[in-house]
Amino acid sequence: MTSPFYLDCDTGIDDALALAYLLASPQADVRGIGAVSGNVSAAVGARNTLDLLELAGHAHIPVALGAHDPLSGSFGGGAPHVHGSNGIGEVTLTTAEAHLASETAPEMLVRLAHEYPGTLRVLAIGPLTNIAEALRLDPELPGLVEEITIMGGAALAPGNITRVAEANIANDPEAAALVLAADWNVTLVPLDVTMANVLEESHRQELLASSLPVPKALGEMLGYYFRFYEGIYGRACSAMHDPLAAALAVGAVTAAVAPVVHVEVDTTSGPGRGQTICELRGLYMDYPEQLGARCRVVLSLEDDFAPHLVETLLAFGVSEAIPAAPVLLSQPN
Ligand code: BDR
Ligand code: CA
Helix, strand or coil, X not given: CXXXXXXXXXXXXXXXXXXXXXXXXXXXXXXXXXXCCCCCCHHHHHHHHHHHHHHCCCCCCCEEECCCCXXXXXXXXXXXHHHCCCCCCCCCCCCCCCCCCCCCHHHHHHHHHHHCCCCEEEEECCCCHHHHHHHHHCCCHHXXXXXXXXXXXXXCCCCCCCCCECHHHHCCHHHHHHHHHCCCXXXXXXXXXXXXXEEEHHHHHHHHXXXXXXXXXXXXXXXXXXXXXXXXXXXXXXXXXXXXHHHHHHCCCCEEECCEECEEECCCCCCCCCEEEECCHHHHHCCCCCCCCCEEECCEECCCCHHHHHHHHHCCCHHHCCCCCCCCXXXXX
């Protein structure tokens, strides 16, 4: 079954993988994409998204600009040490001709929810500012969305921005608190599972060896990402945050442990700011039901994710006869 999707992202190398994965998935029909500041500014993320869509032969999908600043404070400049100064590992893509949508990202989400009531799926793989703004625009939104899948947070794992906070939540804790308190079906894909599923250099080489433009470009971008993660894992490889959230959102991979629990976001200004405090004290009794809880927190998967991801990306465009687009790939030495 194919579901309509709204994607909210801060494109970003792993966001680029998630976008490609979603476009390649028969279960997803991407109806609109919103950009938010995170890895890069919302404007740069939107540019990257337009260029990737062009490369992928999906330039018809509308891209809307979203929030530059978080609900409280201002954009901190992104993560060039992780994603490169342009967000896509210093790879240069042909500039797309398509322009940004005339609506904002929160407006786009609200419009799509009304166009596809009860069936729209939301995948949020950046800070949650646009989603929180959409909730403010239309408080009925949760009742219209079938499910929202969020890459973010750390349940039992350490954070990646502070000892306890993960980047997407840390970049806008107030927005995350609003979104996680809303009355909808939420699947949270935290660092616990995304750090445990790793893409290896052999997988990157498979992507690089492809004659198709999208997997090849992703392989190039991953070179930069791998260099950052070498400092964390001790070898050339990377976590797969956003594509894993995409795969869970389309239902292509199965969670092994994913209790439905209460989750609260720390919005204080102390050392816990941005922490996703998950009620996991049921661990020793196989997580008994928590009354009123609606956040499914994915802690582990049934199967290793990397082979499925690589297989899906390598098949990208094979059946869609994408012309060999004029793509300019360049990387620093
Ligand atoms: C998340 O933060 C961003 O840097 C990645 O794109 C991902 O969405 C991981 O913490
Ligand atoms: Ca992201």
